[in-house]
Amino acid sequence: MIHFIGGGQMVEAIIRAILANETVNKDEITVADISEQRNTYLMETYQVKASGEQMEALKKADIIVIGVRPQDDLASVGVQIREYSRKDAVVVSIVAGVTMEKLANFIGEERAIARVIPNTLTDTGYGYSGVALNSYASKEQVDEFLNGFGKVMYVEERLIDIFTGFGVAGPNYVYYFIESFADAGVLAGLSREQAWNIVLENVVGSVEMLKLSGKHPRQLLDINNSAGGVGINALHELNRSDFAAGLQRSVLKAVNRTTELGQE
Numbered sequence: 630m631i632h633f634i635g636g637g638q639m640v641e642a643i644i645r646a647i648l649a650n651e652t653v654n655k656d657e658i659t660v661a662d663i664s665e666q667r668n669t670y671l672m673e674t675y676q677v678k679a680s681g682e683q684m685e686a687l688k689k690a691d692i693i694v695i696g697v698r699p700q701d702d703l704a705s706v707g708v709q710i711r712e713y714s715r716k717d718a719v720v721v722s723i724v725a726g727v728t729m730e731k732l733a734n735f736i737g738e739e740r741a742i743a744r745v746i747p748n749t750l751t752d753t754g755y756g757y758s759g760v761a762l763n764s765y766a767s768k769e770q771v772d773e774f775l776n777g778f779g780k781v782m783y784v785e786e787r788l789i790d791i792f793t794g795f796g797v798a799g800p801n802y803v804y805y806f807i808e809s810f811a812d813a814g815v816l817a818g819l820s821r822e823q824a825w826n827i828v829l830e831n832v833v834g835s836v837e838m839l840k841l842s843g844k845h846p847r848q849l850l851d852i853n854n855s856a857g858g859v860g861i862n863a864l865h866e867l868n869r870s871d872f873a874a875g876l877q878r879s880v881l882k883a884v885n886r887t888t889e890l891g892q893e
């Protein structure tokens with residue numbers, strides 16, 4: 630049984646994905662949100678059991694997911710887990726910025742904890758969630774569940790902030806690139822629709838090409854760039870721009886902001 634404490638946006642996305650992927654059956658999911666309206670919505674939409682009264686659900690759970698926000702009352706969530714859950718249940722926290730040490734203070738020492746930064750591409754099956762395990766937790770306890778809403782990368786906890794600013798924020802950089810690239814097509818004279826279709830096909834195809842060929846991007850650029858031709862002229866302008874450093878500064882800013890938010 631999987632029990633979710635907090636039934637907000639991220640938890641809903643996870644439930645939708647694990648049901649769609651048939652990782653678990655709807656009878657194996659329980660949710661406890663603080664809002665009865667939210668519980669009713671989740672019950673009606675996904676036919677899972679959702680109730681503010683969670684003693685029974687906590688007793689039965691093999692996996693307990695803490696899905697509340699960092700500023701919510703984690704201490705009272707911890708008290709409920711301590712009081713009612715089985716000692717061998719694994720606690721999966723998706724709460725950004727809260728370390729496993731802090732979590733252990735709330736839920737008790739010697740408990741299996743997985744700190745997870747879920748990806749936001751849950752409906753697609755793509756995207757890595759970053760997972761750090763404490764010494765009481767094992768991959769076997771969580772692997773199947775976590776793979777139900779994307780791919781899983783196990784990392785040391787010290788890398789979680791980097792994982793968040795680089796990996797989980799990853800789609801943002803790609804969305805921004807796609808938007809800028811489509812705008813370039815419109816600027817050059819294509820219709821918005823034409824530019825959009827070409828950009829999407831190019832992005833998907835380029836990723837596929839990298840995977841299929843196993844080549845480094847620079848090798849593929851060499852193949853595409855003939856002497857004095859279109860490609861090398863375009864590349865020259867990009868090299869003169871702040872493109873690479875701008876993107877890299879943006880990632881570092883996101884990583885630093887993740888750390889700052891965790892300290893607030």
Ligand SMILES: NC(=O)c1ccc[n+]([C@@H]2O[C@H](COP(=O)([O-])OP(=O)(O)OC[C@H]3O[C@@H](n4cnc5c(N)ncnc54)[C@H](OP(=O)(O)O)[C@@H]3O)[C@@H](O)[C@H]2O)c1
Pocket residue numbers: 634635636637638639640661662663664667696697698699701702705706723724725726746747748749
């Ligand atoms: N959204 C994302 O893309 C994303 C990505 C990675 C990680 N996360 C993490 O996921 C967590 C949830 O984020 P979210 O975007 O899903 O937030 P959210 O939609 O606000 O969900 C939190 C839910 O928990 C409820 N809640 C608060 N205190 C509770 C308690 N003591 N017991 C039971 N339910 C309680 C809230 O109810 P009320 O609104 O009535 O207070 C709300 O429905 C956060 O810690 C965030 O850092 C989110």
